[in-house]
Amino acid sequence: MTQDPIWLDAITFDGNGLIPAIAQDADTGTILMVAWMNAESLAETFATGRAVYWSRSRLRLWRKGEESGHVQTVHELRLDCDGDVLLLKVKQEGGIACHTGRESCFFRRLDGDAGNAVWTITDPVLKDPELIYK
């Protein structure tokens, strides 16, 4: 029988057995991305020190960087007061977390006034995605 580590008990997974995880650059504080984890991916993340998520589209473990090489080394793992959001402070290999080839997935900023606002793309593409995912 496999026994779950007791620290997993503090975590409230949702109805699908998942919890959102924020990846934040450990040095700069930049928020890189948000993805999902299940108990297995979280346990592997903590055991190996590399971010492993659960891909909701592919329905399998997603070892971040497995295709792109853009792995995330986890420096710190935090849990919020309700136990339903994780925060990973990471070192982002290659400086690119987003599948669009940008550092961060949060590259759109809402500009203008409320009635007439637009999403402005503020961050540059650092590497062509076609070169990242060959």
Place this chain on the structure above:
Amino acid sequence: MTQDPIWLDAITFDGNGLIPAIAQDADTGTILMVAWMNAESLAETFATGRAVYWSRSRLRLWRKGEESGHVQTVHELRLDCDGDVLLLKVKQEGGIACHTGRESCFFRRLDGDAGNAVWTITDPVLKDPELIYK
């Protein structure tokens, strides 16, 4: 007829009409909390420049700070590549975002090795919650 602003079209709300929103201190980069928004709370947030969430427990708009006084002034609003997570860069009035009286909800850090880890409370209570919520 009320027409939704076109910038809302870029957002993918979940099956309950909600999207998670990360509040990050605009100056320090500290991640303060994660809460949920619906279209109405997001539109009010952008229109007023103050963070308004949707309370999933109380099933109503939650104007952050309405009881505690700990309002969040929104400096920037960002959206991720998938359009399903928001990032708010805020100024946190009172320096306390968490209902426990701490600056951040992410006050627990996972320490130890994988087989024998514990959640360590790393952040001090800045104000007794009983004095915050009178």
